Amino acid sequence: MIPVTVYSEMTPNPSTMKFVSNKYLLPTGASVEFENKAAAKGFSPLAEALFDFPFVSKVFIAVNFITIAKTDNVPWDFITMELREFIREWIAFEKEVLIAMPSQIQLDEQAKNTEDSQPQQTSKSVSFAPSELDDAIIDLLDQYVRPAVANDGGAIDFLGYEEGKVTVMLKGSCAGCPSSTATLKGGIENLLKQHLPEVKEVVAFNG
Secondary structure: OOOOOEEEEEOOOOOEEEEEEOOOOOOOOOOEEEOOHHHHOOOOHHHHHHOOOOOEEEEEEOOOEEEEEEOOOOOHHHHHHHHHHHHHHHHHOOOOOOOOOOOHHHHHHHHHOOOOOOHHHOOOOOOOOOOOOHHHHHHHHHHHHHHHHHHOOEEEEEEEEEOOEEEEEEEEOOOOOOOHHHHHHHHHHHHHHHHOOOOOEEEEOOO
């Protein structure tokens, strides 16, 4: 057993809580999100175990934190300490956090194979042709956006650029957050427009 500390942080999204560890959970820059227990099966034993709590609705794992989304019927006051201690013990006993990094296609297939998943809950993959602006957009997101988004318990993935429109995917606390639209339009869109005049709009892909 190794000494581990885990503390909880509120996020801008009232339905999510960020649990920060003093130990690295994933390689730098990596993150993964699971919509249900079936999606986590075979990839993340920790996420799979967290879904055994009846109030856990989504699990997002990043470099040194886990963001958990809960159902609306239980307030955070009743469950935060229980979740924090569960995560702390899991890491302290050096149990597996992630055994394989799933692709979006694998996550989609897992969601489709879940008996209780509704058709509208499964996300669709999206693909874009490479563009000459891709590297510049990714550099700007990495430098200015990712640290702030991670600080709020989330992540942003660049999906593609096409005809003036940048498409990104928001994960963790940023997905479904009431303030995410303002962040997307007021922050990220303005930043990219300022540096890259070709960019006219930034939109979030929701599946």
